[in-house]
Amino acid sequence: MKPPAHSPLLTEADLTLGPGGQPASRRYGDIYASRAGALGQARAVYLGGCGLLDTPARWAGRRQFTVLETGFGLGVNFLATWAAWRADPQRCDRLDYVSLELHPVRAADLLAHAPRELQELAAALATQWPLPVCGLHPIALDAGRVHLLLAFGAAEDLAPKLKLAADAIYLDGFAPARNPQMWSPTLFRALARLSKPGAVAASYTVAHAVQHGLEDAGFTVTLQPGWGGKRQRLQATFNPIWKRTRHTLPAAWPEAQPRHAVVIGAGLTGAACAHALAQRGWTVDVLEADTRPASGGSAMPAGLAHLQPSADDNLLSRLTRAGMAALRRALPPQAQDLARFSPALLTPADAAEAQRMRDWQRSVRLPPQMAQWTEAGWLVDSAVLANQALCAAWLESPHITLRCNTQAAALQHDGSLWTVLDPAGRCLARAPQLVLASALQTPQLLAASGLIPAADWLPLHALRGQAQALPARLWPALHELEQPWMGSGYVLRLPPAAVRLLQPAADPQNTDWLLIGATFESDGSALTPEQAWAHNRASLAALTPQPPLPQHPAALRHFIGTRAASADRLPYCGSLAHLAPLLADPQRAAGKQLHELPRLPGLAVCAGMGSRGLTLAALLAETLAARIEGTPLPIETDLADALDPARVALRRLRQGQAGAGTDRMGSAPVDS
Ligand SMILES: Cc1cc2nc3c(=O)[nH]c(=O)nc-3n(C[C@H](O)[C@H](O)[C@H](O)COP(=O)(O)OP(=O)(O)OC[C@H]3O[C@@H](n4cnc5c(N)ncnc54)[C@H](O)[C@@H]3O)c2cc1C
Ligand SMILES: C[S@@+](CC[C@H](N)C(=O)[O-])C[C@H]1O[C@@H](n2cnc3c(N)ncnc32)[C@H](O)[C@@H]1O
CATH class of the missing domain: 3.50.50.60 (FAD/NAD(P)-binding domain)
Incomplete structure (x- = not known):
């Protein structure tokens, strides 16, 4: 069968055991690390080669330090770096570790092959291990002081799409003869664009093509005594003789400047920005013109966050996929009250759209946890969120x-x-x-x-919108409905934090509320609340063959807000x-x-x-x-x-x- 044209879903690593019992790749016919031991190699070749085991280490006394790696593999280099950072009293405040990987291993493999003394760290990483999907996957560890950014996809495609300033570079593809893509001049040039002046690169291989490729990209290469039976290892410093173009490296926040x-x-949006900065230790003043937060466009009791699939995995699909992951990271640990994660049913508005949506499954491949085709439509990753409680x-x-x-x-x-x-x-x-x-x-x-x-x-421009909430008992047909429904309109169950705002006095009869929305009204087409309810009812009727919603329920609550759209x-x-x-x-x-x-x-x-x-x-x-x-x-x-x-x-x-x-x-x- 022809593979789908746009497949964010990656082929995972095909692990096997090499002749000495060490992990190896069937696809590349090579072992993941030296026969003499992965941890020893990580320390001697990579951490040692990049000056991270020196006293003081290159990250000593710094606010932030970035390691960039080609080939995450079983994560031994990462775990060893994390452990060395932890053990160093002079460590930098924040460690960023960015690693490119085309064939991710499974979380279970990480655990199975982690060196014994790094098991605890491997277990912490395994709990946050992402699905094998193309793109960037940030993972915060060690109370947010260690940040692993897994860049899943082909290094040669992804490296040019990274924005970072590397202090240390670990070059760890499989052997150049078996895995030439990981050692190409193009990739080295992309890595050079991400390197700070003076950045140090290290590798186990001293292949001539690698040395020349690095030199052509602006690195000065030296060969050091090897480790684990190898005569030599490679060390290189980035100090190009040419002037770099401006604005290529991101600028760090000046040390002397208050955060x-x-x-x-x-x-x-403002609440999310304040939260993200506060998480990094910033002091933040939030100025709000209204009497309380979430009173502008955010003034709905709840809304739906969801992944948007598309035939060609377009920009919006990639953004919403990353958005759902970021939302999970940003939610407080006890968020059940304000967020309800479940797949939402994305239903077509008409026969033509149904055909288009059905076609997506042939052109785009995603893990079922993200998007799955069913006879009724697409089940997509989603969360219903209580706006005010979230703010x-x-x-x-x-x-x-x-x-x-x-x-x-x-x-x-x-x-x-x-x-x-x-x-x-x-x-x-x-x-x-x-x-x-x-x-x-x-x-x-x-x-x-x-x-x-x-x-x-x-x-x-302003896009006014209206939605209505009503007690779920008024629409018994929807009692079966577990997941949100959306298409030309939507219906979703409110999370408890939103219900409490609707009816501050506890009413055991009415703990289950639905939100039905929403209109899109541009300038000059403002609808009355009654017209908006008629519109939202009609949109929902197109989505579901269920008995129609009541026409004028007394308990109906109306909400109006204005979206800002570019x-x-x-x-x-x-x-x-x-x-x-x-x-x-x-x-x-x-x-x-x-x-x-x-x-x-x-x-x-x-x-x-x-x-x-x-x-x-x-x-x-x-x-x-x-x-x-x-x-x-x-x-x-x-x-x-x-x-x-x-x-x-x-x-x-x-x-x-x-x-x-x-x-x-x-x-x-x-x-x-
Ligand atoms: C009916 C409706 C349904 C929706 N449903 C969904 C949904 O299901 N899923 C979804 O993802 N999105 C939904 N949205 C959109 C979503 O609510 C908005 O994208 C989001 O709330 C925008 O948030 P914001 O913080 O950018 O803007 P706002 O919430 O408008 O916040 C801007 C804030 O800035 C303040 N402000 C402005 N100027 C100043 C100033 N000069 N000084 C101080 N303060 C100032 C305002 O008072 C306001 O509080 C819906 C919107 C509507 C209207
Ligand atoms: C030697 S292993 C890396 C070992 C790893 N650094 C560790 O500490 O366990 C090489 C890795 O490079 C990955 N790889 C091979 N070709 C790639 C490519 N084109 N882009 C990104 N990763 C690739 C392989 O899947 C493999 O996981």
């Missing part, structure tokens, strides 16, 4: 101060700090980092502060282009690439979630925090570029639309 941020907006949980931290009834009207920069002003021009807060999570208000706030020429340089339907997540210097020479600026644009320092935007705030808020918050601190990006750069707010400015410059309003940019109070 203090102001987040504007306490909807799902409250994310904002609940000694590092976060929430200030409601606090409207930001303008932003000023003095070269190092941002000041947020209220409508009367008084200072509300100051910090070196600002995060705008103010949804629809974001473009106006930026334009009012002279940071963009006009609001349409970061276009967001023109291309993708959110904005990242820093803004510094437009003043670009607009001084728009023609030259139009020839630049996204990564070449100058950025406003210390100012990030996370807005425009459209109808996917629940699915994407945690992922984008994690991504933004990584961008701010310069740690490895948890999503591939093609996804990050698609979300980059500067894409709009670049598009306008390329289309020669720099004109209107740009005269106001001359006074932009920012140094780049």
